[in-house]
Amino acid sequence: MTKEILMLKITIIAGARPNFMKIAPIIKAIEKAKSEGENIDFRLVHTGQHYDNKMSGSFFDQLGIPEPHVNLESGGGSQAEQTAKIMVNFEKELLANPADVVLVVGDVTSTMACSITAKKLNIEVVHVEAGIRSGDLSMPEEINRMVTDSITDHFFTTSEIANENLRKAGIEEDRIHYVGNTMIDTLLANQDRLINPEIKVDGESLKAGEYLVLTLHRPANVDEEEKLKDMMQAIIDGSGELTVIFPVHPRTARILKNLGIEHDNLHYVEPLSYLEFNYLVKHAKAVITDSGGITEETTVMGVPCMTLRDNTERPETITMGTNELVGTNPENLKPYLEKLMNDQWKQGSEIPLWDGKTAERIIKSLIHIHSNS
Template identity: 45%
Template sequence: MIKVCSVVGARPNFMKMTPIVHELARRGVEQFLVHTGQHYDARMSDVFFDELNLPKPDVFLGVGSDSHAKQTAAIMVAFEATCLEFRPDLVIVSGDVNSTLAAAIVAAKLMIPLAHVEAGLRSFDRAMPEEVNRVLTDRVSDLLFASEESGVTHLRNEGVPEARIHLVGNCMVDSLFKHVDVAVSRSPWNEFGLEPGSYALVTLHRPSNVDEIEALRTLMATINRVAEHLPVLFPVHPRTRARLAQEAIATTPGVRLTDPLPYLTFLGLMAKAKCVLTDSGGIQEETTALGVPCLTLRENTERPATITCGTNRLVGNDPAQIEAGVAEIRAGHWPTGSRPPFWDGHAAVRVVDVLDAWGAERGTPLT
């Protein structure tokens, strides 16, 4: 039998890995869960284990925040010791955070087969740390699970053998479909004095928007103007809040700043938002799955299906494009979009089916 190690570390990992962990458990697969501690704040980590019913980690590495190099190195040192102790037959990583790359390198150097969930996504922007993480993780992975057709195309173009590439759909959407009804039933907008379908939801965390102060000033001034026509709820990433305070960037009364929100609260708010303004890759996917208009505050996206199929549009940090997009949404002229292939809530089943077949071919079945 195969012993599977699943690795999580940051907020997006939890939603992507939970359906796989549950499906492995349903089939009786021996597994253990490692949390690197890249996100360790209760609002960014603990609440997701509770709300997603993700089992408490068997191993918590507790690396915390640091520079990219120091954080990645700390995870590698700690995860190597974990692998030597537990001896997994397969390591599964997801997404593109530092925990993903660190665990991937360790697995590759220890000659442990590696599966990458959400493989093949490319923004072609090496200024994004996530792009470097994605590319390098894919290069050392044995099984590459693509969430959309573009991922398959990129992997083929990069010379990945066809037998390693599997289009399975989006595991984050699995989590969304499982929890959205409960999230909406809680009416989280009431907590903020809002009405469903009558507010904008904003998130910002990427360095190009947050650490570039002029870009942040421009975006916040634009969001203030949007709030003249549509109430804005802005759950603020800790780094973003620090920049706003440091630069004394003010918001108008129409912009409500909050701490990061629990998964179900945010999901319920997103499902009933008039529109979402974000620089998050995952939120581009979630809004597409929900059919909610999304303005992405970036010049590129590694998730083109959210544009070609879904409800997403790239607007960068251009005030004119942002305000025009919001006006178009308010007027009811936004495309309704559709879900990309296999974004049906069953991606994790397909992932584990592939793992089962892979294990059988090696003479080491999952169960």
């Protein structure tokens, strides 16, 4: 039986699009615990790292996330400038609204910046999605993960691989909590709410299994114009009669405009909301991407996925899921596309604890930790 404790105040950080689907189930789990009599409450802080409505606002609406208690409006500028703005503004927020725990998710700039700020104020840091590593220090996200995990108090992990990464770093076992994947909580909770984006090609609606979804945004793929041009050509050449739907990240749109890449089967669309994008993915023949999170969603939905990166921080999507690591060389794509076209893609399997109940495990664990501290 949980002994009576003072109010457990958790400040939850959301900064960029990948964060929002991870915090939604955590907020719901806190509200559920409160309704059951637990002495717990939260304050939601939006750092403003992403401020475009398609990249931010629509996620709050669609996922039932309450309006943030505050928006720090720290977007724009270089990574250093953004980090500094977030830290300065979040320090003021924490001094005005003290917390027992600052809960950060994922690996964006806000994750690292808010963790550092909290620890300097001697506030406990909890990292959800801790321990994942790509081994690629050229990725800003890898730096964010390493710095955050170096000062985290309790680590909530998505896989046994992440657990092992933390053990190798000398983290004590009682601070590692293997709970699963909150992003999958959100995906499973919204399977019946996905929205058909009603994309039409030559006046016809898309047919399930007859199109590919493409996303590209990482500098390694989009910053070098000739390399991007070669990659786009490899995708077009290998996709046969399939339509390629490309929701274009704002960063990539500017580069593509300069290149003038066009083809009858290639269709650029505006960035989609969460529910629309996952409808598109669920009914696609396959996804080609350089995103980490999308590889998790395709694995759970059983959709073939090709990752245009030389490394991944989510190896379980390859060893157990439907994902393959293609690399950044456009020539690597051909055999994977051939395998897809010949219906020879591997079958994925279920990943342990990716069951829609991760957030409940996190909140139960935090209540237990603080009732015994």
